[in-house]
Amino acid sequence: MEEQQNNSSSSLKVIIAILAILLVGSLVYIYKMTTDAKTVQTELTKTVSEKELVMKDLQELKATYDTAIAENTSMSDELIKERDKVVNLINEVNKSKGDVSKYRSQYAKLEGNMKVLMAENEGLKKQNTVLTTQRDSTIVVLGESKKNNEVLVGQNEELAKTVEKGSKLSVLNMKTSAYKIKSSGKQIETDKAGRANVLRISFTIAENQIAKSGDKEYYVQVIDSKSNVLGDKQTVSFGDKSLTYSFITTVKYENKTVQVSQDLPGKNFEKGTYFVNVFDKDELVSKTSFTLR
Structure with a gap:
């Protein structure tokens, strides 16, 4: 068991x-x-x-x-x-x-x-941008050159007429300078808009033995960088043409070379490029430009 x-x-x-x-x-x-x-x-x-x-x-x-x-x-x-x-x-x-x-x-x-x-x-894309810029610049340059050429052609035609007439006076060596004139009378040339209180415009009238002697009036036009005419801002008409000028300078001409200089007082001059034109009646006889910083 x-x-x-x-x-x-x-x-x-x-x-x-x-x-x-x-x-x-x-x-x-x-x-x-x-x-x-x-x-x-x-x-x-x-x-x-x-x-x-x-x-x-x-x-x-x-x-x-x-x-x-x-x-x-x-x-x-x-x-x-x-x-x-x-x-x-x-x-x-x-x-x-x-x-x-x-x-x-x-x-x-x-x-x-x-x-x-x-x-x-x-x-x-960058090359295209450069080419586009160059093309635009070329167009601008060509446009400016065309304008300058047109001006030069006009001046040459006027010069030819002057030679033909033989009695027209030539305005040469045009120059504009900015000055700071202190209360003491001291004059300091400057290119800064904030310092200037006088613009001095000077030019030469060339000798011309066959021109008519006597007092000659020239209209001087100064245009600032914002297209404002400075000075008197008076307007004179010549037939269907009109001219706004800054001041009139009167020159006693005796068939010999004359140096002309006149000051245009002012204040708060604008910065940029200024254009100065001299007219004998309605005829532009000289021009220049300058820049204030």
Whole structure:
């Protein structure tokens, strides 16, 4: 009887041991399955995240090309070609359902191409800006040259008439200087608008033995940098022409060279370029310009 009980106890222990082994095996299997599932989920999440990043980078690359193409430079065809490559890669990535890391190298190549093209495009834009500026400057210079030539042609025609008539007087060596005259009478030449209180206009009337002698009147017109006529601002008419002048200077002419100098007092002179014209009646006989800082 005792032997039978021992056999039963041994059998029970064996059964318990087998069940324990099966339980451990089941736990190991369940753990492995759970771990594998987490790994798969992690890989799927990683794949989705990587795809979103690649798509984001590609969309930014496309936007850069779109902006550059809109500027319509001479490189537009090359830019469109490279943008189409980006669009094609976007479509490939969008259709992909697996690992998209392989597209990273393609993106890097496209990005490198973009940087090179953008640098070339910027260089062309700068060159175009310079060329446009040079063209505009040339137009301005040509315009000014045309105006100057017109003035010179007019002066030459007047000079020819003077030679023909032989009695016209020539006004030469015109000069204008600004001075600060102190209460003591001391005169200090200056080129600063804030310091000046007198403009001194001087010129020479050339000798002419066949001209009529006697008193000669010249109308002097001084125009500041804001197109204001300084001084008397009186207007005189010559037929259908009128002239606003700063002052009249009267010269006693005896067929010999005469030096003429007259001061134009003032205050609060404007900064910039001034123009000084001398008229014999309505005829411009001399002009000059100067600048006050």
